[in-house]
Amino acid sequence: MDPFDSNSADRANMPRNMIENSMFEEESDVVDLAKESPSFPTFPALDPDEVAYEPRSSRLLVRGLGENDMDEDEEDCESSARLLGMSFMNRSSSLRPSSSPYTRQGLPRSCSRPSARTTVVCVLLLVIVASMAMVLYFLPGCTFTKSGCLKPNSTAPLQPVYPQSTSGELFPWTDIRLPASIQPLSYDLTLNPDLNTMTFTGRTVIKMTVRHDTMRIVLHSAELKITNATFQLGDRKPSDVTVLEYKPWQQIAVKFSEDLKAGQECVLTLDYSANLSHTYDGFYKSSYTDKDGNKRVLAATQFEPLAARKAFPCFDEPAFKASFLIKISRNQNFTTLSNMPKAKTTSLSNDLWLDEFEKTSVNMSTYLVAFIVADFTPISRNVSKSLLSVYCVPEKKEHTEYALDTASKLLQFYNDFFEIDYPLPKLDLVAVPDFLAGAMENWGLITFRETSLLVLKQSSPLDKQLVAFVIAHELAHQWFGNLVTMRWWNDLWLNEGFASYMQYMSLQTVLPQLDVDNAFLAVRFRALDKDALNSSHPVSMQVRTTEQVAEMFDSVSYEKGASLLLMLNSSLPGEQQFRKGIIQYLKEFSGSNTVTDDLWNSLTQVEVPPQQVTVSEMMSSWTLQKGFPLVIVSRKGDQVTLTQEPFLLTADNSRHTSSLWHIPVTYINDSCSLAPECKQVFTLKTKSATLKIPESVKWLKLNYKNSGFYIVHYGNESWAALIDALKNNVSVLTHEDRASLIHNTFALSRLGRVSLHQVLSLLNYMTNETEAAPVTEALLQLTTIYRLLDKRQEEGLVARMENYILHNFGALMENQSWGEEDRVSKQELRSAVLRVACSLHEPKCCQQAKTLFKQYVESNGTARIPGDLQRVVYTVAAQTDEDWTTLLEMYRHATSDAEKRNMLRGLASTQDTRRIAWILKAGLRGDLIQTQELALVISAVSSGFAGYLFAWDFVTENWDALIEEFPVGSFALQSIIQSTTSQFSTQTHLDQVQSFFSGLKDRGSEMRSVQEALEVIRLNQRWMETNLPLLKHWL
C-alpha cells in the first residue's frame, strides 16, 4: 500500500487487551475456566497451538455468575461496582457466599432506593471492596485458584480462559491470532451487492485441510450477519452447524463434539448479509458526480491490513494463503472487476447478471483480494504475457494514457529485473473516486486515488513523477508482498520498505528524465528526522492489536526501510549482488511467507560483504533496534577516530548507550570527492575505531551522497575546513553531499551539538548554491524555524528571519522563470524557492503570481499555469476575498486531479478565519471537498498563523467524527495529529495537547503519533529556550 497523504486501515475498534474490555464493557464476557464450575461445559484438551494461560491478563476476566443471574436492579449496582474492580471478587468462589455484596438480601435493593444509612454502608462497602480489589489486582492471578500459584519450574499444564461469545456460549478460542490447526485451501465467494440499498449478501465456501487434530474451526468475520452455516467433513453429508462469534476480536468459530483429524479435508459454507461499509475499508460504497451533475454510485474494496473479514468470513492473516474463485452479481449498466479475468457471465433475472472470474492461478493472502462494481471504462495493451489496463470514470479516460505507458514500461522492467514473470494473466490499474490510501497493490487489480494515477499528457513532470512513483511502488509489490509475503505485520517493512526502495530504483532506469534522486534524498532526510525521536520504533517489532497493525504503516516501515535497503545495496560488493540475492529470495520463497531473516540469508548466500560481516549480522543491528547512530569524527594528523553513539533528540534513560550498529561508513576527501570511485568504505562495528588517511588530506566528508542511514559530526576544525572548501568552490562536493551537510548540521543543532551560529555560517556558502537538493533542504529547515517564531509571535525575530532568508536566497528567487519548465530538478528548485518567497510576501513574487492567476482566469481555461507553480499561484490568489471565491468556483469545476489538489491547498491557506472554519467543516462533511482530502486541508490550514490554533480546536472538537472516518492509528490520523501540533512550543500548548489525548483513553490516547507529538512540542520548547536569545544576537 502507498499511504500518500493517508492510508486506509481497518477501522474496527478492538480492545487494546482483554483487561480493558472486561473493565469497561457493560457485559462482562469472560469466564475463568480454571475454576471447576458445573454450569460450564468442559472443553477438550488444548490444540498444540493453543495459547498458554496468562495469569496476569486473566486477573480481571472473571464473572462466574452461573445460575445465579441477577435481575436488572442488581445489574446496575453490579456494573458500577465492577468499574471499581469488584468483578474479580467472584473468582474466589463460584458459590457466592451470602456475605457477598451481590446477594439479594443486601445491596441491590438499597442501591435501587437508597436511604442515607444504606448509602453510607454502600459507600463504605465499595471503598473496602475497591481497596481489596487493588490488593487483589497486584496479587498474582493464580492466588485464588484451586491449584494455587504455579512454581516457576512447574510443569503443570496451563489452562485457557475462554471468552463469552455473542450468544452467551463460551467461545472456544483465546487469542487475537488464529490457531494454526486449520489451513484454508480455497475460497469460493459469491457476492450480491445492491447499490440501491447499499447492502450485500454473500456466500463463502471454504475448503480446508486439518493440520493437526482439533475440535474447532476459528476464523475472522466483522460486521457480517451469518444467516446459515453448513459443514462437510470429507465425503460425509453436509450438516448445519452453529457459528459462535466473539466480536472484540472479530472472530467466529464452529465447535465440534469430536476431533477433526490431521490430514482430513473439510468444507465450511457460510451465508451472510451486511451493509456496504461507509468508511474507506472492507467492501465499501462510494460515489462521484459526473460532468452532467448526476450522482453515480459504485462499490470497491480495501482490505489491507485487516478488512477482508468485513467483506467475507475468512482466515484474515497474511500467512493463510489460498486460492480464490469469485462471483459477483450486478445490474446491466455496471461492470465488475476482480483479481482475475472474467471467465463467464450468466443471466440471473431481467436486469441482473452474474460475473464469474477465473480461479486465481496463485495462492494469495486475503488482504490482496479485491473486487469493484462500477461503471468504469478501460484502455488496454498487452505487455509480455499479460493484458495491462487502466480503468477510471468514463469522463476521465483521456487522463489514463500516461499511466498505461508508465505501467507497461515498469512491468517489463520488473519482469526482467526479478527474472520472474508477473504471474497473472492480467493487471488492472483502477482510479477509484473515493480512496483513502495513495494506492493498494491488490494482486491483478491495483486500486489508486485518482490523483495517484490520472494525469494529463501536458501535466508537469513533477505531477507525472508522483504518478510514476505510485505505479512503480505498487507494481514492485506484485513480487514483493504478493508473491512473497511477510508472515505477520511485524515485518510489514519487508513489503513496504522494499516497494518504496524499488520505486526509486526502477524509475532511475525506466524513466531517467523524472530525475527521482532528489526526491529519494529528501525522503531519507525525513526518515532520519522521525527516527531521531524517542517515540520511534524498530523497523521490525511485535504487533498484535488492530491499532498496532495500523500504526506500522508509517515512515519507519516505508522510508527508513527503503533507506536501509539503499545502504545495504551500496555496501555490497559488485553491482549485481543485491539483485542476485533478491532474485534468489523471490524464487526460494515464491508463493509463501517470510520473516526478515529470510531476506538477509538470501543476500548473504550470494556474497559476503567486506570484512566478513554477514548481511544478517549487519542488518539486524538496523532492523531490531530503533533509531540510528551519530558518527563522530575526530582527526589527529593521519589518524581519524570514528566513534558511534545513538542519535537521540530526547535523552532516555532506558536507552542503553551500548546500542551499536554495524555501519558501512563511506568517505571521500578533497583529492577525490565527486565520482563514485572516490568513495572508500570502512565498517564501524565497535563503539570506536581508527582509520588512517594521508596527512595531506585537507578535509573528509563522510556518508557519500547520504546513502547511509546515519548522521555525522565533524568537530569544530573539520566543520570549518568543510565550510571553507564550500565557500571557495561549491562544486567540491556533489549536490547530495552538500544537502547532506545542511541536513546534518541542522539535526546536530537540534541535538545541541553544534550552535545555531555554526549552522548559519555553513549556510553562508549558499549565495552560490543553485542546485535543488541543498536549497530545498535549507529552505525547509529555515522555514520550520520561521514558522515556530511566527506562532510564538516573536515579531522582531520573524522580520529578521524574513530578511535573512530573502538576503541569502534573494538572487535565486529573482532568477526563477515563471514559464513552462521541463527539467524536474529545475521545477523542484523553483517551486520551493518561489513558495518561500511568496509566503514571505516578497513583492515581485506576489506580483508575478497574481498576474499569472489573472491571465488564467481571463483566458477562460485556455491559458495554463505550469504544474509546479500552481500551488504558489493559488496560495497567493487565495489571500484576497475576490480571488478566493473565484478559486473556489474553479475548484468546483476542475477536472485535473493534480490541479484540484493545488487549488485546495491554496483555498486552505487563506488567513480569513471564517473561511478557515468553513473549509475545515467542508472537508469533514465530504460533499464539495472529499473527506479523503481532509488531512491535506488540515495540514494547509495549520501552516498559517491564522489557522494553526483553529485547526487544533477543530481536531479536539471533532475527534469522534475524525476517528469515525479515519481509523485510530491510520496514516491519515497520524498526519492530522502531526500537522496540528508540530508548531506548538510552549508549556501551555504542551499541557493542552497532553490533557486532550490523555482524556481519550481507548479512542486514540495510545497512538504512537500522540507520543511523537508530545515529544516534538517538548523539543520545540527546548529549542526555543536555547536559541531565542541567541537568535536575537545572530540574525
Ligand SMILES: [Zn+2]
Ligand atoms: Zn506499499
